[in-house]
Amino acid sequence: RKEVEQDPGPFNVPEGATVAFNCTYSNSASQSFFWYRQDCRKEPKLLMSVYSSGNEDGRFTAQLNRASQYISLLIRDSKLSDSATYLCVVNDYNFNKFYFGSGTKLNVKP
């Protein structure tokens, strides 16, 4: 079983749409959670950390459900520039390691 699992997509949505990605993780002891964005042939860039209380940054909202071991990312009012692959990442403090999901590809169409 993979440490982190994501729906690979692609999600094809029109501009202005709301889109949600989910991610599940297997290690119940995981303590830090992140969403990264990766553009084609570029490095991953931190989009946002995910906190237990949920957090919002502009059009982006991240939620963590520890009981069900899943993380979500909601993008409102999608822009063409949101087209990218979104990586769910879970940190293991004890081993200083990060576990990556395989990524969810988003295509925002005009």
Place this chain on the structure above:
Amino acid sequence: DAMVIQNPRYQVTQFGKPVTLSCSQTLNHNVMYWYQQKSSQAPKLLFHYYDKDFNNEADTPDNFQSRRPNTSFCFLDIRSPGLGDAAMYLCATSRASSYEQYFGPGTRLTVT
């Protein structure tokens, strides 16, 4: 700006010819990571350093080695590159107490 720098950005090597990729950071982070990423796949951790302590992943081939001579620099050595080693190699850092991970721009390796 504090950052993670990788050199070169593009590297072409011949089958079996050793190659070294470099990474430097100005973030003063304790932990440095090397990942291999192939097309449409998630980054795959090869190894990481926590300060001077080296941690190798169990499935990292012996062909891949690393050195961290000081806090700022880390090197990835591929002793005998095969065609299957063509990939993007990403260096990343994190502060052990902070946990966000910051990536360099990557080195795209081509093996001919």
